[in-house]
Amino acid sequence: xxxVDLNTHPGHLARRLQQAHSLLxxxxxxxxxxxxxxxxLNALVEKPDIDQRTLSEHVHLDRSTxxxxxxxxxxxxxxxxxxxxxxxRRNVLKLSDEGARLHRKLVTRTxxxxxxxxxxxxxxxxxxxxxxxxRVADAAEELRG
Amino acid sequence: xxxVDLNTHPGHLARRLQQAHSLLxxxxxxxxxxxxxxxxLNALVEKPDIDQRTLSEHVHLDRSTxxxxxxxxxxxxxxxxxxxxxxxRRNVLKLSDEGARLHRKLVTRTxxxxxxxxxxxxxxxxxxxxxxxxRVADAAEELRG
DNA sequence: GGAAAATGCTCAGTGCACTGACTAAATCTT
DNA sequence: AAGATTTAGTCAGTGCACTGAGCATTTTCC
Numbered sequence: 001x002x003x004v005d006l007n008t009h010p011g012h013l014a015r016r017l018q019q020a021h022s023l024l025x026x027x028x029x030x031x032x033x034x035x036x037x038x039x040x041l042n043a044l045v046e047k048p049d050i051d052q053r054t055l056s057e058h059v060h061l062d063r064s065t066x067x068x069x070x071x072x073x074x075x076x077x078x079x080x081x082x083x084x085x086x087x088x089r090r091n092v093l094k095l096s097d098e099g100a101r102l103h104r105k106l107v108t109r110t111x112x113x114x115x116x117x118x119x120x121x122x123x124x125x126x127x128x129x130x131x132x133x134x135r136v137a138d139a140a141e142e143l144r145g
Numbered sequence: 146x147x148x149v150d151l152n153t154h155p156g157h158l159a160r161r162l163q164q165a166h167s168l169l170x171x172x173x174x175x176x177x178x179x180x181x182x183x184x185x186l187n188a189l190v191e192k193p194d195i196d197q198r199t200l201s202e203h204v205h206l207d208r209s210t211x212x213x214x215x216x217x218x219x220x221x222x223x224x225x226x227x228x229x230x231x232x233x234r235r236n237v238l239k240l241s242d243e244g245a246r247l248h249r250k251l252v253t254r255t256x257x258x259x260x261x262x263x264x265x266x267x268x269x270x271x272x273x274x275x276x277x278x279x280r281v282a283d284a285a286e287e288l289r290g
Numbered sequence: 291g292g293a294a295a296a297t298g299c300t301c302a303g304t305g306c307a308c309t310g311a312c313t314a315a316a317t318c319t320t
Numbered sequence: 321a322a323g324a325t326t327t328a329g330t331c332a333g334t335g336c337a338c339t340g341a342g343c344a345t346t347t348t349c350c
Contacts (some may be wrong), residue, residue, distance in 0.1 A: 003191035003281035004252055006204070010262055011166035011180045014303050016205050017161050019337070020285030026338090027289070035156045036306065046148035053328060056255040059151070060161050065307050067330065072305080073237040089328040108148055117155055125277055132266060132274040133158040139265040140165030144172075164307070171308090181336065198298060210337050211293040212300065217335080234345050
């Protein structure tokens with residue numbers, strides 16, 4: 001039975017892409033803060049005082065993964081987590097000053113990193129790649145949204 | 146300070162893509178065998194009797210991750226792991242009959258799944274997406290190869 | 291032939307990501 | 321107002337993926 005060419009398998013390629021990205025992230029952006037953690041900081045800059053549920057929709061991570069990621073940010077004093085007095089089920093999240101400061105610093109680094117990461121493609125190809133990945137991911141998330 | 150649009154960040158998109166893929170995989174291919182495990186089975190169909198090192202290069206997983214994945218396949222009797230008598234450092238890997246049978250079954254399912262996963266794109270776009278991801282991943286892996 | 295270097299693997303530690311089961315709080319229904 | 325349902329979060333369990341340290345076995349170099 002013939003083996004399959006994994007280079008025609010989007011899942012395998014996606015894993016490689018993500019892996020390569022996270023390696024470069026460690027080298028060019030931060031060894032302390034990971035890309036998902038940055039996504040959370042970024043979401044809290046955009047929408048302060050949201051709860052974990054809303055946050056999880058925003059960054060496309062599920063509720064229990066968010067809980068872990070937020071816990072790590074809380075441990076580093078980058079995020080505060082307080083029980084909502086108006087709704088005892090919710091945790092309200094807010095950036096600390098240090099969290100906001102770190103976010104600012106990382107924004108410039110991620111921009112630089114993205115340039116390097118996508119450098120093998122010309123400008124049009126870069127735009128195409130991001131758009132196509134977005135469409136496939138959106139559609140697949142829709143399937144079990 | 147303005148927040149960033151994560152949809153312009155390839156790392157974030159890659160993570161979403163991979164996640165969406167693994168969800169669909171569980172629904173359409175197998176709940177027992179994961180996509181990385183399939184990649185290993187597939188590599189062993191293509192190149193029988195290789196050691197873990199060679200395998201890891203082949204599927205782009207690092208040595209210690211491979212050890213884990215292979216251990217799970219061994220536990221399910223899909224793969225055999227034997228110490229190489231000619232070189233006491235190496236583990237020689239081979240598919241069991243059951244492993245080969247399972248691989249055959251999964252090949253047809255993954256083909257079907259890839260079609261569904263990429264359905265939002267037309268044929269040309271699909272080809273483009275795979276090619277562009279491949280180029281970026283290759284280049285990034287090269288950086289710290 | 292013996293010390294030094296390289297190679298293959300394992301192990302502990304950390305982080306991401308999911309599911310499924312559970313607790314607690316709010317809301318909806320009657 | 322009491323019971324049922326929905327919603328937010330936590331916890332345990334599994335799997336992927338890396339780093340860095342360590343161990344054993346070659347191989348290389350004098």
